[in-house]
Amino acid sequence: MKVILASLIAAGLLLTGCNRVPDSVAATPATYPELIAAGQREGGLSIYSNTDSAEAEPLIEAFRKRYPGIAVEYADQSSVEMYSRFIAEVAAGQGSADVLWGSAMDLQLKLAADGYAQPYHSRESDALLPGSNWRDMVYATTREPIVIAYNKRMIPAAQVPRTHADLVRLLRDKPERWKGRVGMLDPERSGLGFLFYANDMQTSPVAKDVLDALGAIDPKLYSSNGAVLERLVSGEHAITYNMIGSYMLKRQKKDPNVGVIYPTDYTMTMSRLALIPKAARHPSAAKLFMDFLLSAEAQTLLAANKMAPVRADMGDGGVGFPAGANFKPIKVDESLLGELDPVHRLALLQTWRRAVRDR
Amino acid sequence: MTRPFRIGIIAATAVAIFAPLLLVLVQSLLSGPFFGQNVHVTPDAFTYVFTDGDFWRALRNSVIISIGMTAIAVPVGAILAFLFVRSDLPGARWLEPLMLAPMFISSLVLSFGFVIAFGPVGIVSLWVRDMIGFVPWNLYSLHWLILIAGLTHVPHVFIYASSALRNLGSDVEDAARSTGAGPLRVVLTVSLPMVRPALLYSAVLVFFLGFELFGLPLVLADPQGVLVLATYLYKLTNILGVPSYQLMAVVVIVIVAIALPLVFLQRKLLATSDRYVSIKGKAGNQRRVAIGKWKWPALALIVAWLAFTVILPVAALVFRAFLSSWGEGAVLSESLTLEHFRELAGYPNLIRGIVNTFLVASVGGALSVGLYALISLAQHRWKSRWATFLDYSVLLPRAMPGIIAGLAIFWVFLFVPFLQPVRSTLISIWFAYTLVWMAYGMRLVQSSMLQIAPDLEEAGRICGATGAQVSRYVTLPLIRTGLMGAWLLIFVTFVREYSTGVYLLSPGTEVIGSLLVSQWATGAVDTVVALSTINIAMVMGGLFLLTIFRKKQNG
Numbered sequence: 009m010k011v012i013l014a015s016l017i018a019a020g021l022l023l024t025g026c027n028r029v030p031d032s033v034a035a036t037p038a039t040y041p042e043l044i045a046a047g048q049r050e051g052g053l054s055i056y057s058n059t060d061s062a063e064a065e066p067l068i069e070a071f072r073k074r075y076p077g078i079a080v081e082y083a084d085q086s087s088v089e090m091y092s093r094f095i096a097e098v099a100a101g102q103g104s105a106d107v108l109w110g111s112a113m114d115l116q117l118k119l120a121a122d123g124y125a126q127p128y129h130s131r132e133s134d135a136l137l138p139g140s141n142w143r144d145m146v147y148a149t150t151r152e153p154i155v156i157a158y159n160k161r162m163i164p165a166a167q168v169p170r171t172h173a174d175l176v177r178l179l180r181d182k183p184e185r186w187k188g189r190v191g192m193l194d195p196e197r198s199g200l201g202f203l204f205y206a207n208d209m210q211t212s213p214v215a216k217d218v219l220d221a222l223g224a225i226d227p228k229l230y231s232s233n234g235a236v237l238e239r240l241v242s243g244e245h246a247i248t249y250n251m252i253g254s255y256m257l258k259r260q261k262k263d264p265n266v267g268v269i270y271p272t273d274y275t276m277t278m279s280r281l282a283l284i285p286k287a288a289r290h291p292s293a294a295k296l297f298m299d300f301l302l303s304a305e306a307q308t309l310l311a312a313n314k315m316a317p318v319r320a321d322m323g324d325g326g327v328g329f330p331a332g333a334n335f336k337p338i339k340v341d342e343s344l345l346g347e348l349d350p351v352h353r354l355a356l357l358q359t360w361r362r363a364v365r366d367r
Numbered sequence: 368m369t370r371p372f373r374i375g376i377i378a379a380t381a382v383a384i385f386a387p388l389l390l391v392l393v394q395s396l397l398s399g400p401f402f403g404q405n406v407h408v409t410p411d412a413f414t415y416v417f418t419d420g421d422f423w424r425a426l427r428n429s430v431i432i433s434i435g436m437t438a439i440a441v442p443v444g445a446i447l448a449f450l451f452v453r454s455d456l457p458g459a460r461w462l463e464p465l466m467l468a469p470m471f472i473s474s475l476v477l478s479f480g481f482v483i484a485f486g487p488v489g490i491v492s493l494w495v496r497d498m499i500g501f502v503p504w505n506l507y508s509l510h511w512l513i514l515i516a517g518l519t520h521v522p523h524v525f526i527y528a529s530s531a532l533r534n535l536g537s538d539v540e541d542a543a544r545s546t547g548a549g550p551l552r553v554v555l556t557v558s559l560p561m562v563r564p565a566l567l568y569s570a571v572l573v574f575f576l577g578f579e580l581f582g583l584p585l586v587l588a589d590p591q592g593v594l595v596l597a598t599y600l601y602k603l604t605n606i607l608g609v610p611s612y613q614l615m616a617v618v619v620i621v622i623v624a625i626a627l628p629l630v631f632l633q634r635k636l637l638a639t640s641d642r643y644v645s646i647k648g649k650a651g652n653q654r655r656v657a658i659g660k661w662k663w664p665a666l667a668l669i670v671a672w673l674a675f676t677v678i679l680p681v682a683a684l685v686f687r688a689f690l691s692s693w694g695e696g697a698v699l700s701e702s703l704t705l706e707h708f709r710e711l712a713g714y715p716n717l718i719r720g721i722v723n724t725f726l727v728a729s730v731g732g733a734l735s736v737g738l739y740a741l742i743s744l745a746q747h748r749w750k751s752r753w754a755t756f757l758d759y760s761v762l763l764p765r766a767m768p769g770i771i772a773g774l775a776i777f778w779v780f781l782f783v784p785f786l787q788p789v790r791s792t793l794i795s796i797w798f799a800y801t802l803v804w805m806a807y808g809m810r811l812v813q814s815s816m817l818q819i820a821p822d823l824e825e826a827g828r829i830c831g832a833t834g835a836q837v838s839r840y841v842t843l844p845l846i847r848t849g850l851m852g853a854w855l856l857i858f859v860t861f862v863r864e865y866s867t868g869v870y871l872l873s874p875g876t877e878v879i880g881s882l883l884v885s886q887w888a889t890g891a892v893d894t895v896v897a898l899s900t901i902n903i904a905m906v907m908g909g910l911f912l913l914t915i916f917r918k919k920q921n922g
Contacts, residue, residue, distance in 0.1 A: 054874075058885075058888070060885050060886060060888070060889045060891065061714075061715050061716065061885065062710075062713065062714050062715065062886075062894075063889070065713075065715045081873070081874035081875075082874060083872070083873055083874050084885045085869065085872075085881075085885070086884075086885075086888055088604055088610055089869055089870060091609065091610060092610050092612075092774060092870070093777070093870055095400065095402075095403075096400070096402060096777070096778060096781055097781060099400070099402035099403065100402065100781045100782050102781060102787060102790075114608060115608075115609065118608075118609065161695065161696035161697065162695070162696070188590075191590075196602055196605065196606070197598070197601040197602045197604075197605055198601070198605065199604075199605055199608070202605060202608075228589070228590040228592075229589065229590075229592060230589050230590075231585065231589065231598065231601045232585065232887060232888060233887075233888060233889060233890035234886075234887035234888065234889075234890050234891070234892050234895065235585065235586055235589060236890075237890035237892065238479070238482075238890075238892040239482075239590075241692060241693070241694065241892075242482075242483075242486070242488050242693055242694025242695065242697075243488050243694040243695030243696055243697070244486060244487050244488050244694060244695070255889055255890045255891075258891075259890065259893075262691050262704075262706060262893065263691050263692045265692050265697070347608065348607075348608035348609065350607055350608075353606075353607065353608055354606075357606075365592070
């Protein structure tokens with residue numbers, strides 16, 4: 009028995025040795041036809057993403073049609089799984105995805121900042137909205153408003169809040185009416201919940217009032233989108249705060265009882281971020297995919313699933329944003345890393361707890 | 368079996384069990400991912416978790432839930448098993464397949480069935496409210512969580528108890544009846560005590576599943592802010608922004624620390640397993656006990672359990688799959704739709720997911736049972752430290768909540784060179800499932816083996832059979848029913864298993880569970896319920912066929 013244990017431990021120690029981030033990156037071919045030829049030669053492309061495979065399918069299909077020689081593998085998983093799987097695979101030197109495409113903006117940027125991503129200047133770069141490209145390593149690929157959603161059966165049209173201040177008034181006016189009727193993602197347990205909360209606080213002082221008003225009415229906190237959305241649809245919750253707009257709009261298409269509010273004072277937007285890892289085994293195919301993802305064709309396909317384009321020449325791509333919406337994008341830059349700083353993070357969570365949980 | 372062969376099998380099993388566990392142990396003592404750079408040994412993770420109030424709250428809730436659900440599931444499961452297997456209950460054959468229903472529906476989805484039926488604006492709740500003016504229950508309270516967890520784990524006890532009862536000759540019960548004992552007394556003082564090993568095993572396992580409970584608390588306890596260990600892990604994932612494996616590893620170590628004394632206790636209680644021998648050299652006939660006037664209350668008990676645990680939530684779920692909207696103020700008749708199924712049909716990899724799920728559950732399940740039987744035989748009738756050691760070990764993989772077990776097994780496949788080629792095949796997923804459910808399958812096989820009198824095997828030896836021949840021609844045929852039961856159990860368990868395989872899944876090896884979870888994450892509950900409806904229909908069909916098959920076989 010001792011022998012087995014000893015050898016297992018020894019194996020464990022050996023494993024800890026293989027932990028390097030590869031730093032040799034093949035140069036991009038000089039011309040585009042060469043890049044295409046190189047991609048075709050590689051013959052494969054592996055994408056890790058947390059975008060549901062049904063939503064991504066039209067995109068993948070179009071890419072296959074354009075580059076028939078490249079076999080695409082699309083693995084959808086949660087953003088945390090994606091991150092864990094990726095860093096472990098790279099550490100094991102086993103090769104990993106060729107493209108990482110995820111909505112956990114902070115984790116994606118951290119991977120790039122930690123040196124996992126390779127730079128590539130997409131040929132679509134100039135067509136993108138400002139702030140969509142971080143150091144040629146991380147690209148924003150969608151624009152999805154963070155909205156307030158409500159159940160139309162529960163809130164008469166006249167009472168529907170238009171701004172954050174309206175929401176505060178509505179909640180404070182009759183706190184009894186809203187007790188337990190408001191749901192949201194839990195910043196303590198959901199990465200997205202935290203991202204939205206932290207950026208909300210950064211964007212406007214009114215967010216503090218919202219927090220305060222929410223704290224008074226015992227909001228229900230969730231760690232998954234499915235749980236909170238279903239409770240909105242059933243009327244168990246009348247309002248859900250800071251939800252991903254694209255999911256709400258998709259549901260609205262099927263169930264007209266779902267109401268979506270883009271607060272006119274400010275509406276945050278988030279983006280799904282894409283990067284090409286240094287460890288990519290099919291770097292040329294990955295570059296082709298990155299260009300494709302940012303092309304008008306792919307952006308139109310994404311817009312069909314309510315994920316609005318990041319191209320300056322496409323407007324809202326038919327998603328149907330209200331006129332005069334005041335969008336405040338969550339910036340694709342180092343500020344995302346600040347939110348991962350443990351001290352800063354714990355301080356923000358402390359504020360949250362005092363205002364909401366421990367009240 | 369020869370001694371080196373036994374030791375070989377046990378050692379191989381131990382390596383499979385301890386590889387991921389040791390990784391977790393090492394991880395709990397480090398400052399970052401074990402494969403990362405600049406990582407050093409530190410007790411910080413333990414300090415953090417042990418000084419976190421939420422951890423203690425979660426642990427307390429998990430312990431309360433585990434105790435509560437064991438206290439509910441074991442008696443109910445045992446009594447139902449007696450009624451189905453040993454009594455002349457009317458309609459037993461047709462009701463029995465339904466008994467297993469809660470096991471093969473993903474607990475995430477089943478919990479949603481409860482919300483749709485009994486939630487604050489659930490279909491049953493609104494109906495009751497219309498009659499009496501208010502809803503007299505709160506589905507999201509801890510009591511309800513315990514009740515639902517207990518009742519949905521009845522099948523786990525049932526399947527153990529019923530397979531043990533099936534092997535029990537009627538002689539003991541007849542003896543009790545002929546000396547004037549009533550049916551109730553026979554159950555409580557003869558039948559059930561005879562299957563005490565099966566009941567004890569299942570009690571310990573259900574207790575453990577309480578720690579691992581994830582879907583139910585995620586859906587039912589979230590709104591009240593009630594944390595359990597598995598949902599507390601979410602907090603640990605998020606607290607530092609990046610997944611903090613060392614903190615999660617500490618939670619696993621805590622659960623393992625609770626597991627070991629429990630196994631010790633179970634072993635003490637079963638120290639004299641000779642008492643439970645019921646398959647002896649003498650031919651025994653099995654007759655059902657006439658329960659007379661108890662027939663109808665018994666049937667009522669079963670129907671009540673079925674209605675609450677299976678029929679209402681499942682019906683609500685299936686109904687929901689045809690609705691575009693529901694709940695307070697929704698007009699259901701105007702919301703009927705087939706849209707969700709149409710949407711599902713357009714899902715890429717749907718068919719592949721279904722095929723893979725069935726492959727892993729049926730073929731893989733059979734292989735797993737074979738493996739469990741082999742390991743059990745290696746340990747069978749062997750008073751050795753090796754056997755004791757194995758007893759303590761098999762429960763340990765289940766002490767890891769599914770998500771962490773999955774991560775640890777993924778690490779093993781990733782970092783052990785000779786395992787790398789199979790990492791992205793169904794084999795790795797099968798291996799992960801087999802490992803975490805080992806305690807389950809093995810206990811089932813073993814509780815059947817305990818019932819075989821040693822004289823049968825000794826008779827074989829006297830006639831000149833080798834150890835292997837005795838296993839092949841005496842022991843195995845005698846536990847055939849037990850093995851069938853084990854396969855059925857493993858099949859349904861693998862059908863709904865998902866979290867353990869999550870890191871091992873890759874394009875081409877998707878299973879239904881993975882599709883469910885990715886839809887859940889985007890809030891597409893519509894397609895989740897549609898897919899679950901299909902899933903339920905398939906497994907119900909399978910169970911129905913099995914019932915007919917069994918009936919034919921018996922006839």
